[in-house]
Amino acid sequence: MLIRTLAVLLLCSASAHAQTEIQWWHSMGGALGEKVNDIAAKFNASQKDYKLVPVYKGQYPESMTAAIAAFRAGNAPHILQVFEVGTATMMAAKGAVVPVAKVMADAGEPFDPKAYLPTVAGYYTDLKGNMLSFPFNSSSALFYTNDDVLKKAGIAAPKTWKEVRAAADKLKAAGQQCVYTTAWPSWVHIENFSAWHNVPIGTKQNGMGGFDTQFTINTPLHVRHLAMLGEMAKKGQFTYAGRTNQGDAKFTSGECPLFTGSASAQAAIKKSAKFHWTAHFLPYHDDVKAAPQNSIIGGASLWVMGGKKPVDYKGVAKFFAFLSRPEVQMDFHTSTGYVPVTLAAYQLTKKSGFYEQNPGAEITIKELTNKAPTENSKGLRFGNFVQGREVIEEEMEAVFAGRKEAKAALDDAVKRGNEILRKFEATARN
Amino acid sequence: MEKRVVFRSAWLPYALLAPQIAITIVFFFVPAGQAAWYSFQLQDAFGLRSEFVGLQNFEALFASPQYLQSFRTTAVFSVLVAGCGIAIALLLATMADRVLRGALAYRTLLIWPYAVAPAVAGVLWAFLFAPSIGIVTYFLRRFGVDWNWIIHGDQAMLLIVIASVWKQISYNFLFFLAGLQSIPRSLIEAAAIDGAGPARRFWTIVFPLLSPTTFFLLVVNIVYAFFDTFGVIDATTQGGPATDTQILVYKVYYDGVKAADLGGSSAQSVILMIIVIVLTALQFRFVEKKVQY
Numbered sequence: 001m002l003i004r005t006l007a008v009l010l011l012c013s014a015s016a017h018a019q020t021e022i023q024w025w026h027s028m029g030g031a032l033g034e035k036v037n038d039i040a041a042k043f044n045a046s047q048k049d050y051k052l053v054p055v056y057k058g059q060y061p062e063s064m065t066a067a068i069a070a071f072r073a074g075n076a077p078h079i080l081q082v083f084e085v086g087t088a089t090m091m092a093a094k095g096a097v098v099p100v101a102k103v104m105a106d107a108g109e110p111f112d113p114k115a116y117l118p119t120v121a122g123y124y125t126d127l128k129g130n131m132l133s134f135p136f137n138s139s140s141a142l143f144y145t146n147d148d149v150l151k152k153a154g155i156a157a158p159k160t161w162k163e164v165r166a167a168a169d170k171l172k173a174a175g176q177q178c179v180y181t182t183a184w185p186s187w188v189h190i191e192n193f194s195a196w197h198n199v200p201i202g203t204k205q206n207g208m209g210g211f212d213t214q215f216t217i218n219t220p221l222h223v224r225h226l227a228m229l230g231e232m233a234k235k236g237q238f239t240y241a242g243r244t245n246q247g248d249a250k251f252t253s254g255e256c257p258l259f260t261g262s263a264s265a266q267a268a269i270k271k272s273a274k275f276h277w278t279a280h281f282l283p284y285h286d287d288v289k290a291a292p293q294n295s296i297i298g299g300a301s302l303w304v305m306g307g308k309k310p311v312d313y314k315g316v317a318k319f320f321a322f323l324s325r326p327e328v329q330m331d332f333h334t335s336t337g338y339v340p341v342t343l344a345a346y347q348l349t350k351k352s353g354f355y356e357q358n359p360g361a362e363i364t365i366k367e368l369t370n371k372a373p374t375e376n377s378k379g380l381r382f383g384n385f386v387q388g389r390e391v392i393e394e395e396m397e398a399v400f401a402g403r404k405e406a407k408a409a410l411d412d413a414v415k416r417g418n419e420i421l422r423k424f425e426a427t428a429r430n
Numbered sequence: 431m432e433k434r435v436v437f438r439s440a441w442l443p444y445a446l447l448a449p450q451i452a453i454t455i456v457f458f459f460v461p462a463g464q465a466a467w468y469s470f471q472l473q474d475a476f477g478l479r480s481e482f483v484g485l486q487n488f489e490a491l492f493a494s495p496q497y498l499q500s501f502r503t504t505a506v507f508s509v510l511v512a513g514c515g516i517a518i519a520l521l522l523a524t525m526a527d528r529v530l531r532g533a534l535a536y537r538t539l540l541i542w543p544y545a546v547a548p549a550v551a552g553v554l555w556a557f558l559f560a561p562s563i564g565i566v567t568y569f570l571r572r573f574g575v576d577w578n579w580i581i582h583g584d585q586a587m588l589l590i591v592i593a594s595v596w597k598q599i600s601y602n603f604l605f606f607l608a609g610l611q612s613i614p615r616s617l618i619e620a621a622a623i624d625g626a627g628p629a630r631r632f633w634t635i636v637f638p639l640l641s642p643t644t645f646f647l648l649v650v651n652i653v654y655a656f657f658d659t660f661g662v663i664d665a666t667t668q669g670g671p672a673t674d675t676q677i678l679v680y681k682v683y684y685d686g687v688k689a690a691d692l693g694g695s696s697a698q699s700v701i702l703m704i705i706v707i708v709l710t711a712l713q714f715r716f717v718e719k720k721v722q723y
Contacts (some may be wrong), residue, residue, distance in 0.1 A: 061688040070691060072477050089475050089690065178562075233581075240560075240581045243670065256561055296462040386689040394496075397671040401581050414494070423490070423694075426481075427474040 107317030123379030383424025547660030562706030583674030
């Protein structure tokens with residue numbers, strides 16, 4: 001009898017201490033990584049059953065490769081942070097991933113997809129309205145101006161591309177070495193450009209409607225825009241900086257007074273820019289009727305990997321519910337500059353008066369929600385877009401270097417991009 | 431008189447060889463075989479579905495003008511890297527061989543860069559030549575040179591060649607120096623007495639006697655340019671601008687590791703494997719004939 005009681009007691013205490021570990025692989029380095037650890041610590045303190053273990057696995061492509069290798073070897077993490085261009089690849093991997101909507105429903109966690117910012121959640125939602133992955137860190141593309149330089153030249157901040165060009169002419173004439181630069185050329189000048197002007201990037205609702213999509217980025221509007229950038233480059237008004245965020249430094253150092261880049265560049269600019277600056281909506285072509293529409297996001301979402309125990313998924317669902325709490329979102333939003341993913345968190349931040357002190361923090365949300373998103377501005381979903389974006393950037397570079405006409409470059413980008421899409425379609429279908 | 435070790439036991443020699451063979455099989459033959467197998471397949475990133483597609487991956491590659499262009503880029507790049515690397519190292523080695531005082535210090539300094547990892551070498555040179563903040567860029571601009579390798583393909587190529595050569599010179603230098611020091615002084619002195627000038631002595635005596643070393647270095651440097659330089663490229667140009675510095679091995683890495691396109695990447699590595707086998711065979715068949723051991 002005594003032994004039996006002891007055994008029961010032992011069992012009880014064992015189960016009380018047995019926490020289920022949830023592995024979370026992410027790509028947030030430096031200060032952002034500390035924030036991730038902070039979120040995990042708060043989640044772990046908020047309940048006793050699960051222990052969330054965040055692991056930094058290198059930059060986005062590296063952590064995705066690591067997770068794919070781990071999945072093939074049968075020990076993938078529970079949660080994987082994947083950048084937005086990897087969305088179609090993850091989505092097509094049925095069996096390797098579990099849709100977030102299903103994880104939440106199975107665990108019985110309250111979950112309302114309408115509570116999330118439409119332009120943010122829409123990017124990661126299928127056509128039936130099921131959220132596939134949990135939007136974690138989202139930003140958008142913004143236009144930055146060095147106000148000291150503009151003031152000296154007597155120029156108001158440009159709103160349209162026509163005004164940007166007029167400002168560039170003036171600044172160049174005044175002896176400004178570098179006038180305009182950009183980060184993320186494809187994301188800003190093709191992807192966001194298309195959404196902002198309400199024109200499609202690809203057929204089938206930018207690929208969201210199916211894998212049999214084709215790129216449509218060689219329309220007259222796209223050609224005209226790229227030709228304009230090529231011409232500006234030739235005149236020395238546009239300095240190309242590179243395919244990722246190399247342009248940030250050119251603006252922050254004061255070298256180039258006009259700059260388009262990610263909203264997430266604000267933290268670094270705030271820290272090191274020695275001049276007055278403002279973040280604005282992206283410029284647009286004012287003869288395009290629909291412009292400006294709304295911009296699209298960049299960033300990453302959290303995917304739930306398949307093949308785990310049901311109890312593990314309960315923990316994942318608990319974590320996502322925790323992550324959706326307005327106060328958690330507000331903390332993440334205000335400390336990192338990424339947009340809050342729920343409307344409630346946005347309202348809470350508004351009420352707190354944060355935006356009065358940091359007007360730059362709200363502009364991203366305003367730009368993303370400028371109008372109700374259309375089929376062209378909800379987001380995009382192209383298979384193997386890591387390669388696809390590279391192809392687009394290669395062709396853009398040929399135009400910036402003055403070696404190719406904009407029309408030929410975009411025709412080639414469409415042709416080469418479609419080959420990648422067809423290959424992906426073949427792997428996704430069989 | 432060749433010395434031969436004779437084993438009495440039937441299994442002992444195999445047992446002694448086993449670790450080396452095991453390593454070769456596990457780390458070389460198995461991955462190479464796997465790459466060959468994947469190259470005939472179409473696979474999604476997670477390996478959930480795979481389909482045998484025959485030569486489709488290869489057909490797609492050879493139908494792509496960018497891939498064919500990448501052959502030319504690779505050829506230019508490896509000829510430049512191997513050629514410059516060997517020529518400069520030979521020059522440095524002949525100079526260092528003549529130095530009487532402080533020879534050790536010179537040699538140590540020349541060998542130094544070999545200890546630097548390729549990626550670090552790339553970053554180092556990328557800093558020096560950085561389009562807006564690089565110190566070399568600053569001086570070039572004074573001479574009216576518009577230096578911006580982010581946009582000018584030939585400059586990007588020059589940058590990765592410089593970084594790769596710089597990294598490899600030490601290795602070449604070591605071998606040349608050893609080769610030079612093994613050339614009997616008496617030969618050179620005899621030629622000098624016969625009235626041969628330094629240039630003639632170099633081309634008729636030193637260079638032919640160095641030919642085994644040069645040949646060895648040619649093979650090693652070509653293989654280096656083909657395979658080991660992707661760290662330099664990844665840290666600097668990443669294949670750009672456009673596709674101007676996209677050499678074959680970088681494309682293999684990018685497609686396989688970053689873009690998770692295993693079939694395409696495997697097909698490329700099979701092609702690369704064949705090229706290097708053919709190239710090495712050719713070198714041994716034709717260039718080696720001219721080598722005097």
